[in-house]
Amino acid sequence: MHYYLVSPTRIVRSDADSFTYSSEDRLPTGTIVAIEIGKINAVGIVLQEVRKPDFEVKPISKIIEDYPLPIELVQTASWMSKYYATHQATVWQTILPSGLSKKRRPINPTASVNSTENRIKNVFTDEQKVALKTIDGLNYGTILLHGVTGSGKTLVYIEAVKRALEEERSSIILVPEIALTSQLVAEFSAHLPNVIVTHSKQTEAQRHAVWKRIIGSNDPVVIIGPRSALFAPVQQLGLVVIDECHEPSFKQEQSPRYSALRVASILTNQHRGKLILGSATPAVADYYIAKKSNTPIATMKKPARPNTIRPHITLIDMTKRNNFTQHHFLSDTLIESLSKTLSKNKQALIFHNRRGTAATTLCENCGWQAGCPRCFVPLTLHADHHKLSCHICNFSTKVPTSCPECKNANIIHKGIGTKRIENELQRLFPNKKIARFDRDTDAKSTVDERYDELKNGEIDIIIGTQVIAKGLDLPHLRMVGVVQADAGLALPDYSSAERTFQLLAQVIGRVGRSSVSTEVVVQSYQPNHPSITNGLSQDYSEFYDRTIGQRQKTNFPPFAYLLKLTCIYKTEAAAIKNSKKLADLLKAKSNNIEILGPTPAFYERLRDTYRWQIVIKSPRRQELLDLLEFLPSTHWQYELDPVSLL
Ligand SMILES: Nc1ncnc2c1ncn2[C@@H]1O[C@H](COP(=O)(O)OP(=O)(O)OP(=O)(O)O)[C@@H](O)[C@H]1O
Ligand SMILES: [Zn+2]
Structure with a gap:
């Protein structure tokens, strides 16, 4: 008889994450088994063999999956549980597909794309060659691929995947959002057979089938997918690529509030594989850490295509109203550039990072403003549905025809959203095909679904939020317009300036990728803000130097680790009282930390609750982990390494 520690995929006890079971068979680490906990049937993962215990144990009921999870993935899962102070069962639920023990009819895993095109032979640019040499030169570990927009990072990834395949090793490519999978899959399939795609639109059964195909594969595989694709159970993982690694969706x-970059670095180290972090605008904290830890940085400064012409860029000061004679938020310059592009039957992209029609609805007579009754934030107008809705909790209500306070009929809507831009442009260019992409876009009209129309130039004007800012390589695109570049700067967050810079540099990078001439018009109320000027010139190094200096002065990442604690109560008084109490306790417990707050959270009222927050900084992460034991078990949420303090 053998005895094993088995870790269940559901929380049995908050203070224990594995239990001993017996088995007649020898079971390797990572075997997925069925166990009984009390009278409940559960799924568990075999961690290791142990000596016969002094107490009575139950037998393992059965083996669920023929192949065990790769031991490297099991080790990474246990690291995640500790590093993010999260119960092991919660980590398993994140890593494993749901419905593992369900009997399923065999289905054809449709996810793989087999292209019949002739495989293209690559001719690399000099910079791509140097980057590949850096990647080859590394035994295992992380490489930062810092390549400007259009520098040809994709081809570097493809070549690195090919080299892994030659060594019989698998690769996982992570994309920041589903919108970019079509493009990447098309590019990869032109060079490689049998690319496997995973995404959240697949049904549970489809996902399970893809997962089974991967875990049972003797041959190396290539997988493209979002953050969660990192947990595909590949046996010989040679390479992980994180494309647009600066994106918050990682x-x-x-x-467990994990960072895919951190987890990928642990996973690839376990596998003795390589991790490529690719971006034109890496997070300043990641860049700083890479430099400090001697991580190789491959830099590509030039566009990959020969004879590329930089776009002609115009910055419009929105406070100078003489440029707004035709429209109140679309400048004459922007409208003219757009008309010129469209008259040549070329494509234009208009970026604005606010969805909906208008950000605020108010009464001109008494000043009443429509707000969410549960969250106390202004309601956004969605004119197409004749509704006002809360972008935090989804509360929605009809648009009032008169003021609920003073009964006056002068209700006005202020602020610009993508739906409003869509309406205005359709009015100005009635014969042009316009497509809007943001979180309100329905599932059939996403960038991914309409990728062919975008690529072929059938869509004349592309309007959208951050989904259209990055990664897209569209051959007919000749013009980029930014409606209000400073829109994100007002957010009280340590990373707002960085996010504004990244979005601007990325969206401008959609043009200037080939030998045709292109135009960019950027409008802003703060044309001299450094995030705007650096974004405009795509000057990463100047932005980096200034930002890293500010972070050091104000003691924010990468110079301190952060822990965000949020206290949630039904009444404001309770939220204030309890957050003060905890802040005092934590101050008494540790003297190596800096405590900010308690303050009302940015979203102070959320879904009928009051939220106060404490942000704790420390030069040592362990210090923050140690504080978690003082956190009351109810009414509090915690997040380590938050990317945003909002
Ligand atoms: N060696 C090469 N020779 C010619 N063209 C190339 C080469 N490498 C890449 N390209 C082309 O250059 C364009 C830009 O490449 P790619 O989309 O990979 O850029 P990127 O670095 O990923 O940019 P972004 O950060 O904007 O996503 C593509 O159309 C690609 O086909
Ligand atoms: Zn709300």
Whole structure:
């Protein structure tokens, strides 16, 4: 008889994450088994063999999956549980597909894309060659690929994947959002057979089938998918690529609140594989850490295509109203550039990072403003549905025809959203095909679904939020317009300036990628803000130098680790009282930390609750982990390494 520590995929006890079971068979680490906990049937993962215990144990009921999870993935899972102070079962739920023990009819895993095109032979640019040499030169570990927009990072990834395949090793490519999978899959399939795609639109059964195909594969595989694709159970992982690694979507917002960059670095180290972090605008904290830890940085400064012409860029000061004679938020310059592009039957992209029609709705007579009754934030107008809705909790209500306070009929809507831009442009250019992409876009009209129309130039004007800012390589695109570049700067967050810079540099990088001439018009109320001027010139190094100096002065990442604690109560008084109490306790417990707050959270009222927050900084992460034991078990949420303090 053998005895094993088995870790269940559901929380049995908050203070224990594995239990002993017996088995007649020898079971390797990572075997997925069925176990009984009390009277409940559960799924568990075999961690290791142990000596016969003094107490009675139950037998393992059965083996669920023929192949065990790769031991490297099991080790990474246990690291995640400790590093993010999250119960092991919660980590398993994140890593494993749901419904593992369900019997399923065999289905054809449709996810793989097999292209019949002739495989293209690559001719690399000099900078691509140097980058590949850096990657080859590394035994295992992380490489930062800092390549400007259009420098040809994709081809570097593809070549690195090919080299891994030659060594019989698998690769995982992570994309920041589903919108970019079509393009990447098309490019990869032109060079490689059998690319496997995973995404959240697949059904549970489809995902399970893809997962089974991967875990049972003797041959190396190539997988493209979002953050969660990192947990595909590949046996010989040679390479992980994180494309657009600066994107916030690589941090999961629910528990375990993990960073895919951090987890990928642990996972590839376990596998003795390589991790490529690719971006034109890496997070300043990541860049600083890479330099400090001697991580190789491959820099590509030039566009990959020959004879590329930089776009002609115009910056419009929105406070100078003489440029707004035709429209109140679209400048004459922007409208003229757009008309010129469209008259040549070329494509234009208009970027604005606010969705909806208008940000505020108010009464001109008494000043009443429509707000969410549960969150106390202004309601956004969605004119197409004749609704006002809360972008935090989704509360929605009809648009009032008169003021609920003074009964006056002068209700006005202020602020610009993508739906409003869409309406205005359709009015100005009635014969042009316009497509809007943001979180209100329905599932059939996403960038991914309409990728062919975008690529072929059938869509004349592309309007959208951050989904259209990065990664897209569209051959017919000739013009980029930014409606209000400073829109994100007002957010009281340590990373607002960085996010504004990244978005601007990325969206401008959608043009200037080939030998045709292109135009960019950027409008802003703060044309001299450094995030805007550096974004405009795509000057990463100047932005980096200034920002890293500010972070050091104000003691923010990478110079301190952060822990965000949020206290949630039904009444404001309770939220204030309890957050003060905890702040005092923490101050008494540790003297190596800096405590900010308690303050009302940015979203102070959320879904009928009051939220106060404490942000704790420390030069040592362990210090922050140690504080978690003082956190009351209810009414508090915590997040380590938050990317945003909002
Ligand atoms: N060696 C090469 N020779 C010619 N063209 C190339 C070469 N490498 C890449 N390209 C082309 O250059 C364009 C830009 O490449 P790619 O999309 O990979 O850029 P990127 O670095 O990923 O940019 P972004 O950061 O904007 O996503 C593509 O159209 C690609 O086909
Ligand atoms: Zn709300």
